[in-house]
Amino acid sequence: MGEILIGTASWTDKSLLGSGWYPPEAKSAEERLKYYASHFPLVEADSTYYYPPSEKNSELWAKRTPDNFTFNIKAFSLLTGHPTKTEALYKDLDFKSDKKNVYIDDLDQRVVDEVWDRFLSALEPLQDAGKLGLLLFQFPPWFVIGKTNKQYVLECATRAAPMRICVEFRNQTWMREDNQKETLEFLEGHGLPYVCVDMPQGFKSSIPPVVAATADVAVMRFHGHNVKEWESGSVQRRFKYLYSKDELERWAPRVQDLAQETKKTHVLMNNCYRDYAQRNAKELADLLHKEQ
Numbered sequence: 491m492g493e494i495l496i497g498t499a500s501w502t503d504k505s506l507l508g509s510g511w512y513p514p515e516a517k518s519a520e521e522r523l524k525y526y527a528s529h530f531p532l533v534e535a536d537s538t539y540y541y542p543p544s545e546k547n548s549e550l551w552a553k554r555t556p557d558n559f560t561f562n563i564k565a566f567s568l569l570t571g572h573p574t575k576t577e578a579l580y581k582d583l584d585f586k587s588d589k590k591n592v593y594i595d596d597l598d599q600r601v602v603d604e605v606w607d608r609f610l611s612a613l614e615p616l617q618d619a620g621k622l623g624l625l626l627f628q629f630p631p632w633f634v635i636g637k638t639n640k641q642y643v644l645e646c647a648t649r650a651a652p653m654r655i656c657v658e659f660r661n662q663t664w665m666r667e668d669n670q671k672e673t674l675e676f677l678e679g680h681g682l683p684y685v686c687v688d689m690p691q692g693f694k695s696s697i698p699p700v701v702a703a704t705a706d707v708a709v710m711r712f713h714g715h716n717v718k719e720w721e722s723g724s725v726q727r728r729f730k731y732l733y734s735k736d737e738l739e740r741w742a743p744r745v746q747d748l749a750q751e752t753k754k755t756h757v758l759m760n761n762c763y764r765d766y767a768q769r770n771a772k773e774l775a776d777l778l779h780k781e782q
Contacts, residue, residue: 491746492708492753495560495623496775497532498767499711499760505726511765520554527555530771532562534626534758539564541578542605543612552619560623561616562709562756565655566609568594568602569646572630580608606649617653623756624683624707625650628658631695635663640676647682656709656756658685660695670700678704686748688741689713690720701744703751710745712770714761730763733770742777 500506501523516525526533535543535551543563551561568574573591585601594602616622627646633639647655657677659665664673677684683705687697690713701710714731722728749755757774759767 491749492751492755494745494749494755494757494778495532496757496771496778497530497534497560497759498762498771499534499564499758500536500762500767501526501533502537503762505764506762506768509764511768520550523551523554527559529768530775531558532560532623532756532758534562534564534760536564538609539567539572539628540575542566542580542609545612545615548613548615552615552621555621557620559621560756561621562623562626562656562758563613563616564626564628565646566605568592568597568605569609570627570629571633571642579605610650610653613653622653624654624656624709626658626685626709627655628685629660631660633659634661635669635673643682644680647680654683654707656683656685656707658687658709658711659697662694662696665697665700674702674704681705683707683709685709685711687711687713688715690715690717692717693720695721701748703748706753708748708752708755710748710755710757712741712757712759712761714766726763729761730766731761732766733759733761733773735773738770738774738777742774745774745778 512522512525516522571594573593576587576589576592583601583604585597587596589596613622643657663669674684684702686699686701686709688699690696691698712733714729714733716728716731719727719730745755745757759771761767761770
């Protein structure tokens with residue numbers, strides 16, 4: 491069985507900082523990251539979705555964590571086809587827009603190329619330190635299965651190389667029963683890790699909890715089951731879900747089965763409300779340890 495790394499999506503959420511999970515003495519960003527890294531071997535940086543990362547932060551993250559620590563990085567919203575705040579773009583880019591939000595198609599190709607180059611360049615300190623895991627490309631609910639979108643997934647993988655991407659879909663067409671085989675074979679054929687998810691069902695953005703390995707690294711993300719708030723528009727309310735022990739006990743063998751097919755499996759709790767993700771990550775890690 492391959493190595494299983496368990497962590498959470500983010501370590502700096504405002505509600506987490508107010509939950510009491512961090513000890514009183516962990517007052518600075520450096521102390522909090524060091525404390526987090528003493529409990530988990532993996533974290534997903536989600537702030538990079540809203541604002542592109544900086545080389546300085548990557549250097550600090552690498553410096554403040556143990557040698558065997560891993561950062562997964564969520565791709566900047568513009569690169570995955572999501573609306574992006576104009577103010578989040580690099581200030582010196584040569585473009586003009588009176589829109590509050592822009593999409594990748596609103597920008598000249600040379601501007602898009604520059605965003606790609608700067609995004610990847612900022613992560614090089616993590617890559618050089620051996621601490622960069624995968625770049626999470628989570629595509630939007632309107633990103634349907636089709637030739638054009640498949641080609642864009644491959645373009646993302648090519649642009650990012652030698653850094654590696656993993657792919658999470660939020661449109662049900664990709665993993666609808668009649669398309670599951672096609673989607674998984676497409677990813678496997680190009681060595682791209684499929685991001686398995688546990689999430690609310692019944693929405694156009696719902697992806698079924700299919701556990702599948704399509705590369706030598708597997709990824710599993712837990713989003714909770716807050717059905718009432720899933721489309722509320724509030725990130726805090728959407729992920730306000732604490733997994734029960736019974737739920738995690740049912741998932742533990744499925745995670746182990748996934749790890750049997752890969753060299754490494756990344757498991758991330760994305761139920762980021764107060765310390766819910768940290769508590770559930772610890773509980774799942776304990777369950778998996780007992781099963782070994």
